[in-house]
Amino acid sequence: MAQTKTYLDIVKECDNFPYPTGNQAIYNSYLKNYYAFKVAGYPQVLGHVPNYIVRAFTFPDGWIVNHESQELILTPALTDLDDENTAREKRTSLMEITLKLMSQCKARPEFTSLARKWRNETFPIHATSPPAAGTQRPILLLEIERSASALFGILTTGVQLTCYTQHPAATGEIKLWIARRSRQKQTYPGMLDNAAAGGLETGMSALEGVVRETVEEASLDERVVRMGVRSTGALSYFHVKSSPLSGRGDEGEVGFLQPEVEYIFELQLGEGIRPRPGDSEVEEFYLWNVEEVKEALLRGEFKLNSAIVVIDFFIRHGVITPENEGDYTEIVCRLHRRLG
Incomplete structure (x- = not known):
């Protein structure tokens, strides 16, 4: 044979991403190549977006791009009247708008390939509820087009x-x-x-x-x-x-x-x-x-x-x-x- x-x-x-329990210096240096993807109000890191993607695209209103801390935060304006379903719909809508803008961007081939790979299927993005909400439980924060899941590292x-x-x-x-x-x-x-x-x-x-x-x-x-x-x-x-x-x-x-x-x-x-x-x-x-x-x-x-x-x-x-x-x-x- x-x-x-x-x-x-x-x-x-x-399984080729470095382990944090291995060489910590290698792990930390690798993370410097990414922006942490978060949703406002939730402490969890939900994914990682390569630096070159974040720096090649102008994110629309509703996003905070913190270059110092290397964080990419989804922050659609939510009101006190928003329930979880309404908040999820707003986040999902902003994510879809963002991805469609990316697919029209010519800055990098990864953006234009989104249109070619678009599946019209969504993957869920979950987190646990903030501690202030009482007993922590998993909630569905938003949905993301399947072809963009690796781009956001979810x-x-x-x-x-x-x-x-x-x-x-x-x-x-x-x-x-x-x-x-x-x-x-x-x-x-x-x-x-x-x-x-x-x-x-x-x-x-x-x-x-x-x-x-x-x-x-x-x-x-x-x-x-x-x-x-x-x-x-x-x-x-x-x-x-x-x-x-x-x-x-x-x-x-x-x-x-x-x-x-x-x-x-x-x-x-x-x-x-x-x-x-x-x-x-x-x-x-x-x-x-x-x-x-x-x-x-x-x-x-x-x-x-x-x-x-x-x-x-x-x-x-x-x-x-x-x-x-x-x-x-x-x-x-x-x-x-x-x-x-």
Whole structure:
């Protein structure tokens, strides 16, 4: 097998933002490349925007850009009569106006690419209520166009499904259904992927998200999915796009941040049931044994966050063990990063 990577290489490539518990000087110097994104009245840092993006764009009224503290604060005028829904609508509206202005700006290609990538889907941005409000609880502050999530470096959530078959007890051989992404896709065209995957837009649960993606992308019957799908946990990572810390470029989005939680599901398919491309997302499906999947994985042919899902599958099914993998403990820990 022509091996160019290790499992730990893949995990580190996906989770490649410096750790504050590591070299503090490196961590602090890296943060200097970003403005902290906040919402007025809430202390939490909700994301990070690269310096070059903030300095190349004139933000409209309703934003405070503090160059000294490197903070970007969303502050639409709220009145005492505003309830949470009204406040959220105002923030969401200002964010949409801002992003559309960005998409018309010619200062950098990252701005004009927003129009090309616009999905008309939104991701939620949550925080906890201020201490003055009493018991702290999570609230939805605003929604943001999906294609701008990495530009603002917000925490996003998604789902991934691994479909597999397993021979009866005679051999117990496992085979995985692997998808080839369409070569026309805007992100990671032609790379290998899990059977189904997607981001969780505002208001969608993990289960409903994985069912929707599986029916759309893999053409599996909804009843088959709901009856057999199994939740197997969540993975988390903090990825820097197109940085010196990343082994590959990603559409020129230099330094864009992608902290993410992936809810993981698996579905064992019986004989005669097979996924088939159902939309423009997937070009083809392959049924590969473990060794074939390993070879493609270690050659770097998988989309990064799908690669770590395959590694997690291998761990749970005893393919990767403490006995055959020297970096086992570090791999397991790095698959579950605390994101704050």
